[in-house]
Structures are given as structure tokens and as C-alpha cells.
Amino acid sequence: MxxxxxxxxxxxxxxxxxxxxxxxxxxxxxxSAYTKMALVGLVENRYRLLASVAVPxxxxxxxxxxxxGVRNAMSEIEQITGRVLLRAGQPILPEDEDGSGVDAAVLxxxxxxxxRLMTLGPGRESxxxxxxxxxxxxxxxxxxxxxPTDGALAEGDLHRLAAHLRAVQPHAAxxxxxxxxxxxxxxxxxxxxxxxxxxxxxPAAMDVSYPRPPGIPVIFSGTPADAQTVTAxxxxxxxxxxxxxxxxxxxxxxxxAVSALYDGYALREAPGFAALRRIVATPPIATVTSLGxxxxxxxxxxxxxxxxxxxxxxxTELAGATAGGEYLPAVHPTAGxxxxxxxxxxxxxxxxxxxxxxxxxxxxxLREYILTHLIRQRLLPATxxxxxxxxxxxxxAIRLAMHAPGTxxxxxxxxxxxxxxxxxLAHVAHPADAALIMLDxxxxxxxxxxxxxxxxxxxxxxxLAMLSPDIAAELSSNDAVPLLLGSVIAAExxxxxxxxxxxxxxxxxxxxxxxxxxANGSLVRLPVAPGEHAxxxxxxxxxxxxxxxxxxxxxxxEPVEGGVLGLIVDARGRPLRLAADPEMRVEQLRTWRKxxxxxxxx
Amino acid sequence: xSNVALDYPLGRPIAPAITVRRRRPLPPGxxxxxxxxxxxxxxxxxxxxxxxxxxxxxxxxxxxxVVAVTPGVGIFLEGxxxxxxxxxxxxxxxxxxxxxxxxxxxxxxxxIPRGAILVYPQxxxxxxxxxxxxxxxxxxxxxxxxxxxxxxxARADISAVLEWRIPxxxxxxxxxxxxEGLGNAAMQADMLAVLRRREGEMALINGVSHPRQNMRPxxxxxxxxxxxxxxxxxxxxxxRGALVRVAAGTxxxxxxxxxxxxxxxxxxxxxxxxxxxxIDLENGERVSLPLHLLDVVG
Numbered sequence: 001m002x003x004x005x006x007x008x009x010x011x012x013x014x015x016x017x018x019x020x021x022x023x024x025x026x027x028x029x030x031x032s033a034y035t036k037m038a039l040v041g042l043v044e045n046r047y048r049l050l051a052s053v054a055v056p057x058x059x060x061x062x063x064x065x066x067x068x069g070v071r072n073a074m075s076e077i078e079q080i081t082g083r084v085l086l087r088a089g090q091p092i093l094p095e096d097e098d099g100s101g102v103d104a105a106v107l108x109x110x111x112x113x114x115x116r117l118m119t120l121g122p123g124r125e126s127x128x129x130x131x132x133x134x135x136x137x138x139x140x141x142x143x144x145x146x147x148p149t150d151g152a153l154a155e156g157d158l159h160r161l162a163a164h165l166r167a168v169q170p171h172a173a174x175x176x177x178x179x180x181x182x183x184x185x186x187x188x189x190x191x192x193x194x195x196x197x198x199x200x201x202x203p204a205a206m207d208v209s210y211p212r213p214p215g216i217p218v219i220f221s222g223t224p225a226d227a228q229t230v231t232a233x234x235x236x237x238x239x240x241x242x243x244x245x246x247x248x249x250x251x252x253x254x255x256x257a258v259s260a261l262y263d264g265y266a267l268r269e270a271p272g273f274a275a276l277r278r279i280v281a282t283p284p285i286a287t288v289t290s291l292g293x294x295x296x297x298x299x300x301x302x303x304x305x306x307x308x309x310x311x312x313x314x315x316t317e318l319a320g321a322t323a324g325g326e327y328l329p330a331v332h333p334t335a336g337x338x339x340x341x342x343x344x345x346x347x348x349x350x351x352x353x354x355x356x357x358x359x360x361x362x363x364x365x366l367r368e369y370i371l372t373h374l375i376r377q378r379l380l381p382a383t384x385x386x387x388x389x390x391x392x393x394x395x396x397a398i399r400l401a402m403h404a405p406g407t408x409x410x411x412x413x414x415x416x417x418x419x420x421x422x423x424x425l426a427h428v429a430h431p432a433d434a435a436l437i438m439l440d441x442x443x444x445x446x447x448x449x450x451x452x453x454x455x456x457x458x459x460x461x462x463x464l465a466m467l468s469p470d471i472a473a474e475l476s477s478n479d480a481v482p483l484l485l486g487s488v489i490a491a492e493x494x495x496x497x498x499x500x501x502x503x504x505x506x507x508x509x510x511x512x513x514x515x516x517x518x519a520n521g522s523l524v525r526l527p528v529a530p531g532e533h534a535x536x537x538x539x540x541x542x543x544x545x546x547x548x549x550x551x552x553x554x555x556x557x558e559p560v561e562g563g564v565l566g567l568i569v570d571a572r573g574r575p576l577r578l579a580a581d582p583e584m585r586v587e588q589l590r591t592w593r594k595x596x597x598x599x600x601x602x
Numbered sequence: 603x604s605n606v607a608l609d610y611p612l613g614r615p616i617a618p619a620i621t622v623r624r625r626r627p628l629p630p631g632x633x634x635x636x637x638x639x640x641x642x643x644x645x646x647x648x649x650x651x652x653x654x655x656x657x658x659x660x661x662x663x664x665x666x667x668v669v670a671v672t673p674g675v676g677i678f679l680e681g682x683x684x685x686x687x688x689x690x691x692x693x694x695x696x697x698x699x700x701x702x703x704x705x706x707x708x709x710x711x712x713x714i715p716r717g718a719i720l721v722y723p724q725x726x727x728x729x730x731x732x733x734x735x736x737x738x739x740x741x742x743x744x745x746x747x748x749x750x751x752x753x754x755x756a757r758a759d760i761s762a763v764l765e766w767r768i769p770x771x772x773x774x775x776x777x778x779x780x781x782e783g784l785g786n787a788a789m790q791a792d793m794l795a796v797l798r799r800r801e802g803e804m805a806l807i808n809g810v811s812h813p814r815q816n817m818r819p820x821x822x823x824x825x826x827x828x829x830x831x832x833x834x835x836x837x838x839x840x841x842r843g844a845l846v847r848v849a850a851g852t853x854x855x856x857x858x859x860x861x862x863x864x865x866x867x868x869x870x871x872x873x874x875x876x877x878x879x880x881i882d883l884e885n886g887e888r889v890s891l892p893l894h895l896l897d898v899v900g
Contacts, residue, residue, distance in 0.1 A: 060816030342761020367749035382851030429873030
């Protein structure tokens with residue numbers, strides 16, 4: 001327990017590595033709605049965050065150029081810091097002798113949405129589990145389409161098929177072959193389907209003499225013999241990259257091949273991307289890929305299990321990493337609280353979103369919220385009710401990503417550190433809101449440190465690590481997790497509601513002692529202020545588990561530091577149960593919110 | 603200042619004079635009646651299609667000239683028009699005369715002219731959409747609608763359509779354009795005034811919406827609307843003196859002028875810390891509102 005509860009303290013401690021050559025860096029995260037930017041520089045020979053801003057991403061008319069948003073963000077940083085970053089509208093790279101500009105810039109992005117992959121081939125269903133393992137954690141959206149293999153579809157069906165393909169607009173096709181040689185006609189039929197799909201996706205030109213653009217790229221995973229067949233049939237239309245047939249030991253070639261397409265095909269669609277690409281020092285990567293790097297670093301560095309959570313407007317990303325080096329990503333590339341709200345509602349059902357809302361809201365209100373945020377993509381909640389709906393959606397988005405097919409982060413126990421980042425969590429109205437969203441969404445067991453990346457830079461550090469691991473590590477320790485919300489003790493058991501679940505003895509370093517008795521079903525904040533330290537002794541009821549087994553007592557080996565929410569005791573049980581009766585459910589939610597916001601104390 | 607009104611492709615909802623190039627789609631079996639280079643007027647049939655009632659003309663919808671005729675794709679027209687942009691729509695291209703319901707008459711019983719584009723400057727009830735479709739109107743331009751009622755009418759999850767997760771519905775008999783979006787907002791006064799002035803004239807409308815591309819539904823009216831003054835080209839910045847309209851929240855639909863944009867963020871009505879502007883509303887109230895809620899309208 002001591003190691004767990006000291007996690008947040010350790011995060012603040014830093015580890016004194018010597019800075020490398022770069023004097024200053026610009027971290028850029030182009031999201032679908034907002035572009036976040038952070039300026040990093042040397043302060044007393046240590047890399048520190050100097051300023052961070054968020055401005056609207058500019059991808060569509062009247063400002064269809066992603067660089068406009070990037071320049072706007074740089075201008076805002078100039079205003080905040082007084083440091084000159086632009087000259088004649090162009091970024092100054094590298095840093096000048098007079099201190100203007102920065103030495104390097106790195107980019108992560110989810111702006112253009114996930115890489116859309118159309119999958120087909122005889123192995124698509126039979127190797128589905130391996131396919132999910134190979135692709136989990138990548139920012140991709142798998143599409144399936146029953147493309148005719150014999151050309152026997154009626155004209156109407158072909159129109160519908162073409163309309164669907166044009167609606168989805170896949171960036172690439174993935175043909176999954178069988179792991180062993182198959183009769184030639186099987187793989188040939190799959191290649192024929194891909195050819196038909198590529199033809200259907202060709203734009204209808206006004207002028208027939210206009211040169212025909214190359215078709216979408218194809219990745220083939222299968223045997224060398226099948227690869228030859230596919231290449232021979234498709235080479236006139238597009239490029240084909242062949243990788244090993246899928247097996248438990250050959251997942252990474254497919255992972256790498258698909259990952260490489262993100263920069264080249266998904267991001268390049270962004271207007272102005274070529275200019276942005278020229279100013280960054282490393283290949284851009286998807287935000288979730290970068291966030292995964294940070295989670296892995298923190299897990300390795302502190303030898304703890306870490307889950308990083310980013311709920312975005314269009315997508316939701318969890319990056320789990322274990323002390324043992326295992327990476328457990330969970331991504332829903334198209335479900336979020338803004339433009340991804342429609343997908344979220346379709347996936348979880350409107351009733352599951354509305355159950356988290358205390359105000360009287362009907363389905364029409366929710367549909368209006370979802371559609372309005374879909375058509376006005378930079379709109380933030382405008383009323384307390386809209387904010388409550390957004391938080392409800394955030395809880396469900398986390399739960400959806402956590403239980404996405406092929407992901408294993410739901411089974412990660414304990415979650416020693418939960419790191420919240422991204423616009424929704426970083427910009428909450430009250431820190432308690434972020435804590436509740438993460439607790440309700442993830443439902444961690446045992447003891448967890450909740451930390452909030454209010455500067456929103458955690459998602460950028462993974463790519464920075466490609467440029468300079470030392471700087472990324474230093475920032476991870478110093479600035480990416482600056483706000484310790486509090487340590488959470490989650491107690492679960494089948495004691496009746498209201499009965500004693502847990503007795504806690506707090507021994508403060510100044511000699512004070514406090515005893516708290518926690519009732520089953522309650523959520524409680526104990527007053528351990530930021531900077532204050534106390535030793536914990538935990539005495540759960542015989543049928544209550546705090547992560548060590550039912551009834552097992554525990555005493556911290558080192559003092560726990562308080563957070564902005566003190567020490568949180570979550571005795572609501574796992575899985576969390578909301579009352580079936582609507583009035584009781586609303587009362588439950590209000591009680592929990594008041595408890596964490598500390599409204600009873602004021 | 604980095605905060606720019608982004609919700610309209612032209613920076614604002616009305617462009618009084620703009621050169622546009624638009625496609626009038628041709629369904630399978632349609633026969634074009636014009637060639638590239640021909641001049642056309644809005645009322646002119648440019649193609650014929652086969653319907654269950656026999657042959658029917660496809661009208662140009664706007665004055666201009668034919669740029670290209672591509673069989674199976676459409677006829678491309680170019681002309682100068684007044685362009686009104688809505689927030690959300692369904693259906694593709696349609697042309698017809700603008701018509702208003704008689705003042706004071708219930709939408710449940712009012713006569714709906716066949717082939718017309720009905721203008722309804724209030725939240726449109728499902729009944730009116732259904733009656734408009736049943737009585738042969740080709741379009742409805744309304745201020746707003748209930749989300750569930752719009753989805754009931756479209757028989758589709760509109761969010762999936764807007765994300766282009768599912769194909770656009772097969773062009774139905776009725777194109778719907780909501781100028782203010784979902785909910786119960788009334789139509790902005792400027793837009794209503796333009797539509798009133800053009801009552802009875804041909805309009806070319808398109809309900810296709812793609813928020814990610816900022817593709818908005820639109821109403822095209824032939825020629826420039828000189829009463830709106832000179833068109834100020836984009837970019838349209840949220841800055842002191844800009845005339846803005848509030849897009850959401852308790853002040854939704856209110857108009858006013860930006861008096862000041864403080865350098866520091868403030869807590870807004872939702873409880874979030876955001877950049878805000880101090881605005882003098884037209885009703886005399888002075889309010890602080892988040893920049894993300896503001897559309898520049900002049």
C-alpha cells in the first residue's frame with residue numbers, strides 16, 4: 001500500500017536528469033475540435049511547461065487550413081509569455097540567439113479522425129481475435145463490407161454498395177488471408193472484391209480525360225503464395241503491402257504496417273497538413289499512441305499499474321500499462337462527448353447516458369444535445385444542464401472504451417495511478433467532477449491515486465519521447481500530472497447499505513489522529529489537505545474488501561499525501577449500482593456529487 | 603485574435619452576392635435538356651425525369667449558365683446568387699418557389715402549394731413536415747425542430763447521417779433545412795427578411811450537411827440582394843464591434859455587439875472557465891458570454 005499511496009508524491013519529485021541539447025520545444029496536439037499547444041523551456045536547467053493554450057482547430061471553411069489554428073495557438077502563447085514564436089506569420093525554428101522561436105516542434109493528432117480500414121478476406125472472421133489483438137490501441141476504425149465476389153449484384157444493390165463505400169471513405173483496405181495456403185479462387189475472390197471496391201471509390205470526374213488517381217492502398221496479411229495472387233490482381237490499381245500471416249507470434253508486422261498508414265493517409269487529408277508536417281521534428285502520431293507511451297513510461301518509472309484516460313469530442317482513449325511492462329490500450333475511435341456523441345448514444349443507448357443525469361431530461365433533450373454538438377463541433381456546454389449531460393456521456397464513453405472488443409484494461413487491478421487528461425477532464429467546473437467521472441467510468445478497486453493533467457500535455461509527451469526521452473521523462477514527472485485530486489480507497493462488499501464498511505485511522509505527522517467510520521454505499525472525503533501527510537490504518541468489515549481480500553486490515557508503510565479533494569473513500573461497491581427508482585437514483589447522484597464537492601461543509 | 607466564427611463556411615449565415623457552382627443531380631434515366639455553355643434562368647427546365655406520374659421537369663433553380671453535363675452525375679450550373687446557410691438539413695437538391703403559410707393559419711390545416719418550398723420561421727412541427735411531403739411540397743425551410751421529430755420524419759438516426767456513417771437517405775420528396783438547428787429557436791430576423799422579400803421567387807435548396815467538412819445546408823436565391831449592403835468577405839473575427847448572435851444557452855438567438863474581450867478567461871453560466879466577451883445585447887442588456895457561443899453576423 002505504501003508504494004501505491006506514494007505514487008502521486010513520487011510523480012512530483014522529478015528525477016534530475018540532465019537536459020539534452022534542445023533549449024525549447026513546442027508540443028502540438030491537433031484535436032478534432034481544439035488544438036492544444038504547450039511551450040516547454042529550460043528553467044533553472046530543468047525542462048518545464050511555460051505555457052499551454054487551446055484554440056479552435058481549423059479544418060473546414062471558412063478556415064480550411066490546419067496551420068491557421070496552429071499559428072493562432074502560437075500567437076496566444078506569444079501573448080501569454082512575451083516570447084516571439086512567429087515571424088511574418090511563419091514559425092521560427094530553431095530558436096534564435098535572441099530567444100525567439102523554438103528548437104523543435106512535435107505533433108500528435110486525432111483531428112482527421114481514425115484511419116478507416118475496410119477489412120475483407122477469408123481470414124476476417126476466423127482470425128478476428130488475432131486481428132483485434134494486432135490492431136488494439138491503434139487509432140483506427142475497422143469497417144466491414146460485403147463486397148460481391150462474383151459481380152452478380154443487381155444495379156440497385158451496386159448503387160447502395162457504392163453509396164456506402166463513398167459514405168465511409170476508407171483510407172485503406174486490409175485483406176486478411178488464411179494462415180495456410182488456400183485454394184487459389186478463395187483469395188482471388190477477395191482480391192477481386194478489393195478491386196471492385198477501389199473502382200467504386202474512384203471519384204466521378206466532370207471531365208473524363210482527368211487523370212485517374214491511384215486507388216486506396218491495400219495491406220495483405222497471409223501466405224507468400226496468396227500475397228503473389230493479391231499483388232498480381234491489384235497492382236494495376238494500387239500498391240499492395242504484404243505482411244506475415246496472422247498468428248499469435250506474428251502480430252507486430254501487421255500492427256506496424258497499419259500504424260504507418262496513419263500519418264500518410266489519415267492525417268494527410270487535413271488541409272494544410274503538408275506545411276504543418278514540415279515544421280515538426282518527428283513523424284506525427286495519433287494522440288492515443290502518444291498517450292500510451294506516457295502510460296508505459298509512468299508504469300515503468302514508478303513500477304505501478306497506470307491508466308491514462310482521455311475523453312475527447314470525437315474519440316475516447318484509455319491507455320493502461322502495468323508495472324510488468326504490459327500495454328493495455330482501449331480505444332473507441334468514434335465515440336466521444338462532442339461530434340462522437342451520436343456514435344456513443346448508438347453504442348450504449350440513451351437510457352444509459354440519462355441515468356447519470358439528475359435534472360429532468362428526456363430523450364429529445366439528449367438528442368438535441370448530441371445533434372447540436374455534432375453540427376457545432378467547437379461548442380462547449382452552455383448551461384449547467386448541458387454540462388451534466390456532457391459528464392454523463394463522458395462516464396459512458398469511458399465504460400464503452402474500457403469494454404471494447406479485444407481490450408483488457410477492465411481487468412487491470414489495482415489501478416495504482418489513474419491519470420485524467422483531455423479537454424473534458426482537464427476543464428471541469430470542479431475537480432470533484434473529474435474525480436467522479438473517472439471513478440464512475442473506471443470503477444477502480446483497491447487503492448488508487450487520481451491525478452489530473454490540467455495543462456493537457458500528457459497526450460503529447462509520448463511523441464516527444466521519440467525526439468528526446470529525457471525531456472519527456474522530466475516533463476512527465478514535473479508538469480504532466482500536477483494536480484493530485486486525491487488517493488481513493490475503494491471498498492467493496494455485500495454489507496447492507498448504511499452498515500459499517502470500513503474504519504479508517506489517520507495519523508497526521510503533527511501528531512493529530514482522526515478516526516472515520518465509513519458506511520457501506522457512501523462516498524466520503526476525508527480532510528487531508530494538499531501537502532499534508534498522514535499514515536493510514538484501514539479496518540474493513542469482515543465481508544468488505546479494500547483490495548487485499550475480504551476483511552483484511554492494512555496499514556500504510558509511508559504517509560499518504562492529501563490532494564485537492566483530500567482522501568476519498570468510495571464504499572459504493574463494485575460494480576457500482578444506481579438505484580432503479582428514478583427519484584432515489586437522482587438523490588444518490590446528488591449525494592455523491594455533494595460529498596466530493598464538499599458542499600455540505602460550506 | 604484567434605477566435606473566429608467557424609460555424610458557417612462563409613463566416614456568417616448570409617452572403618448577399620456570391621458566385622456559386624452547383625450540381626443539379628440527375629437520377630438514372632434522366633434526360634438532359636441543356637448543354638454546356640447554355641444560359642439558363644431559374645424557372646427553366648434543364649432535364650426531364652420519369653416519375654410515377656409520368657415525365658417531370660427538373661428546374662434550374664438559379665439563373666446562370668451550364669458549366670457541364672455529366673450523364674449519371676448531374677448538370678453543373680454557375681451563377682450569382684444570394685446564399686443563406688442553415689445549420690442542419692436532410693435531403694439533397696430541390697428547386698421551387700418560396701411560399702409562406704397564410705398568417706395565423708394552423709400548420710395542421712393550411713393549404714400547402716404543390717412544388718413549393720415552404721418557409722416556416724418557427725420551430726416546425728412534425729405534422730407540418732408530414733403534410734408538406736404528402737401535399738407535394740419540394741422543401742421546407744424552417745427555423746428549428748425537435749430532434750426526435752426530425753428523426754421521426756427522416757426515419758433515420760440523424761447523427762449517423764451527419765457523420766456519413768450511413769448513406770444519405772435516397773433523395774426523398776422533401777428537402778428540410780433548419781436555419782437555427784435543433785430545439786425551439788425562431789428564425790433570425792435578417793434571414794426571415796430576405797426570404798419574405800423573395801416570396802414567390804424560385805429558390806434552389808440543398809439539405810446536405812456534413813459538419814466535419816463544415817458543409818451546411820443552403821438556400822440559393824438568384825442575383826444579389828442589394829438590400830443587405832456590401833458583402834464583407836471572410837475571415838470574420840470575433841472582435842470589438844462585431845455584430846454577433848448567440849448560438850446556444852439561455853440567450854440563444856439574441857443579437858448584440860461585442861464591447862470588449864477580456865484577456866483572461868472567466869467562469870461562464872455552465873460553470874466552466876472559458877474566454878468570454880462582454881456583449882451589449884439589442885435588448886439593452888450587457889452580458890458576458892463565452893466566445894464559443896458566438897456567431898458573427900455582421
